[in-house]
Amino acid sequence: MTDVALKRSFGERLPAYSGFAAVLSGAGLPIYIYAPKFYADTYGASLTALGAILFGLRLFDVVQDPVLGWIAERLRAARAVAVTLGAVLLALSMVGLFAIAPPISPLWWFGITITGLFTAFSFLTINFYAQGVAKAGNLRGGHVRLAAWRETGALLGVCLAAVAPTVLGESFAQPYAIFAWGFAGAAMAAAIAMLPEWRSDGAQDPTPIKEILNDTMARRLLILALVNAAPLAVSSTLFLFYVESRLMAPGWEGPLLLVFFLAAAGSSPMWGALAGRYGEKKTLLAAMGLAIASFAFVLFLGAGDQWAFAVICIVSGATIGADLTLLPALFAKRMAVISPNGGQGFGLWSLVSKFTLAFAAVTLLPVLELTGFETGADNPDSALWTLTLLYALVPCVLKTVAVALLLATNLKED
Template sequence: MEHGTRLGLHRYTAFAGVLAAAGLPLYIHAPKFYVDRYDLSLSAIGVALLGLRVLDFAQDPVLGWVVDHLGAWRGVFAGGMTALLALAMVGLFAVTAPINPLVWFTLCLAVLFTAFSALSILFYARGISKGNTLGPEGHLRLAGWRESGSLAGICLAAILPTLFLYADFSAPLALFALVFCGAAAAGAVLMRQEWHADTELPEQGSVAALLADPILRRLLLVGLLNAAPAAVSASLFLFFVEYRLGHETAAGPLLLVFFVAAAVSVPVWARIAALRGVRWTLLAGMGLSIIAFSFAITLGQGDVWPFALVCLASGAALGADMTLLPALFSARVERVHGAGGQAFGLWNFCSKLTLAIAAATVLPLLDQSGFSTVLPNPPQVLWVLTLTYAVIPSVLKSIALVVLYWTPIEESCHA
């Protein structure tokens, strides 16, 4: 730990936490917040999220090109984008919508997603250069520090609003947005030295050249399929706990169990991967996730403690996904294509696309089933909730497992 701190890896941990807090947790809190406060429909929110990802489709490759050509302006660019990220979070949760709530929701997220994309691409591209300085297993080592920070950020962002609510704050998400601003400022200060480090980011080939690499295409596909279950469950987690299990107040502790399990599992998965191989370790983690989601299918009213076991197992499985796949991707890009932003423009887009597809499909599906947040839901509607929360992720994860099994990752791309 001390040696890693001397190498500056703690800076990657801190900044990864800030980025992660602005990513997946938004899909946990934002849809329910705007449904409860402004009475927006789930279908409208899902369509808005999908539309925002269409924007990402156009801008992520452009942002990747920009990152490749920033040079000495990396620090200025990172600082500006961090400020935009924080301001967008405040607008989303701490400002009463001054215009149509759906339009305001869309505008705030458009700014937030753009800043998030730019910072993520720069951050992970920078990590390639950093990983090259850390020895033969540098990418895996950096991934362990970085993704531990990511999981800590997700964990805090997921549970802080609930804790603020328990503490009787009148606007818990507004307070969370302000706390996020402070964390973003601290992360930007810590990371400043890394943006200005002497090592340069070698410019890499075109997007077409990257996509022509069959191993890289497989890794992108595995990343897309493997992230989808987490995206689906994140979008529906609060709804599942409150309406399927009938225990709204358990959401905070259950989220804590899930993300703490993920964070604790990261060094364990990294150690197993170093000893047994990355591919088989990933397969084991994905299998654990499938078992957990399959068990969730059987749950109903009052099954809070069994669901805590589901959160424990699926959280541990998430630790493998978040640690090993980025390490594999970084190593492949560095070894075959050189470092740079365009590869992570593609990776970033695939990761976010899963969240958008999840929100644009499962939320409208639940809405069309007759689901209600104010009236009792009949058994068939609750079954649709279970279907979207547990069955769909199990199927998607199974497909990802098959693709990974037939991908010769380790033979071509050692982490």
């Protein structure tokens, strides 16, 4: 990026979008990776019970996220205040989840704090992406350029959140508590940086959800996002267990997560450039094929293969950069046409994105437990082989389905 382009981007306040996206991503995927294992290791919570709580929360989201989208569209005049309050709830929930010893049953405390965390996460995400629809309309490069800044920031935020507990654990007795307090400070700083961006042009009537779902392209993009996100949800849910118990490489979790998400962040500009040259559909198909190949290689790994797995993390991480950059940009383009307010549409998008993670947790964690798998224990070969199949084969199948859906979807590329 040239100095002129960089100055223009700062003038357009795109770094504020990157920073806000970084905070949101830090509250999303890493929490699904770390929170269940943290509560299982620290408080002896059942993996099945934790998975059930996460799935129950997603059932709640079926009602909550569309309602939050409706509220987001009607709070235009007070959006800055509402988002700031949401950021406060996000920060407090993170502190409660990791930095405060449960004053009640750990499972109840986990449920309360994770509900607060993801309610705030949903509300902030819906407003953030809806605001992006309006922002991109007046931005050179439009939705793809905004998505590149936003999703690069999001992936860098994931990198920091993913590696922070491991790095902090080398010097501090309570790394998760320190991470939680640091996250709370970052959340408030990001909210302040974004304050000038929230539109205050008065209340507007929301677009009915039925109207969005009746749109063929919007509906297909939502279905594609659901299926395509499922492989990442599966690998994220099982990542820590796979590295610790299948690769027999405790201590490698943080570095491998960092490699994975850095590859995703570093690849985002590349995928945006390729999409501009070859079209979003061809670019996504290429990334999906590469993802299937990388997951397939995992089936042949075992104890001591952490270096080979690191290479796979680089390749598979790069493919995630395409998913997280191009699919939201495509959906935002469609929302600009059929639902300029964006709130209801991104309420559905938020629901789809989170549902895959919860569904993975409620199905995979009990299956592991039924095979006799125990975190940090000497597990039987049958349990380890089940872990490998769940981690590698299931994503291959899901990604293949996503390829078929994309091939059948008309993106109306110019």
